[in-house]
Amino acid sequence: MNNFVFYRTHEHECSYLPDQKARTLFLSPDTRPTPEINEALGLVGFRRSGDHIYRPDCIDCQQCLSCRIVVPQFVWKRSFRRILKKNSDIQIQIIKPLFSDEHYNLYSRYLEFRHQDGDMYPPSPEHYHDFLISDQPQARFVEYRRNGQLVATTVIDWFSSGPSAIYTYFEPELEPLSPGTLAILTLIRLAQAHDLPFVYLGYWIKDSVKMNYKTRFQPLEVFIQNQWQLLKNIDNPLKDEQLSGRMPRL
Known part of the structure; x- marks a missing residue:
């Protein structure tokens, strides 16, 4: 992860939660990730949009949690x-x-x-x-x-x-x-x-009606505290003091 260059956007209106400001972390467009790098970044919370690799990097909100079906x-x-x-x-x-x-x-x-x-x-x-x-x-x-x-x-x-x-x-x-x-x-x-263990569904956002449908597909894991955990085993995923915007090691 430390070998890559990332850029943060300025704060902007959140697309999912009213009255929230969002910020996004992008992999430098000068980096052309291989499929292996793309997947490794996906395993620590990044997503792809076209040729852009990004993840939420909001200052005051950390509701966007990567999720996957087991x-x-x-x-x-x-x-x-x-x-x-x-x-x-x-x-x-x-x-x-x-x-x-x-x-x-x-x-x-x-x-x-x-x-x-x-x-x-x-x-x-x-x-x-x-x-x-x-x-x-x-x-x-x-x-x-x-x-x-x-x-x-x-x-x-x-x-x-x-x-x-x-x-x-x-x-x-x-x-x-x-x-x-x-x-x-x-x-x-x-x-x-294909005997593959997961289906990745992007971000689960607890307070977003648009994203909450993903909990219908169980068991569901979310990426939190720099590891994948079953959602049902997390009592307060959005209030844990260990949550931070620090980037996990690749």
Whole structure:
């Protein structure tokens, strides 16, 4: 970790918690990380957006905790099995990231329907490319098609310990079929098929309604006090005096 150069942003409005200021730590754009470095950084709380590697580095708030599903002990609830059954006609394939009108138009419809209040709105081809397209070797698109039509895409990194979800967008009219949950269940099944122990879900934020859905997928670990711990075993994850913004050793 000490061999890399990182940059901190100025404080800005938080995208998830009202009345909170956020700050972000970025790996220098002059560093082109290998898949191994990308995964090692991911294991200590970093995420990828396009070709940018970052993690939250807020001064007064430390609610953003990296989380991952423990695949061998994953609990297949009846509701999850029903979602798989409802979507049994979906065809799934994994491809390298690409920019196409088909993908971009689906992404645009998704933002129009779900995220008009977000910082990614309004959509633009340039932002889509910067956010989701990367030629890094571990980057993948998981495509979901019904009768040949693209209905959802999950952008992932394929780590040696399991897939890491970056973003999912889908056809808004299919929301009753729970495509977001289907995407996570698909990654779990892929991890199981390859005997990989984890599915990484980005950040869990206790007080964010947008992020709290991740606790449905159990068992769930969070990266806290510079180690991965089961969330259910942590009484007060946000008040522990040992929490700090110090960067763990790689």
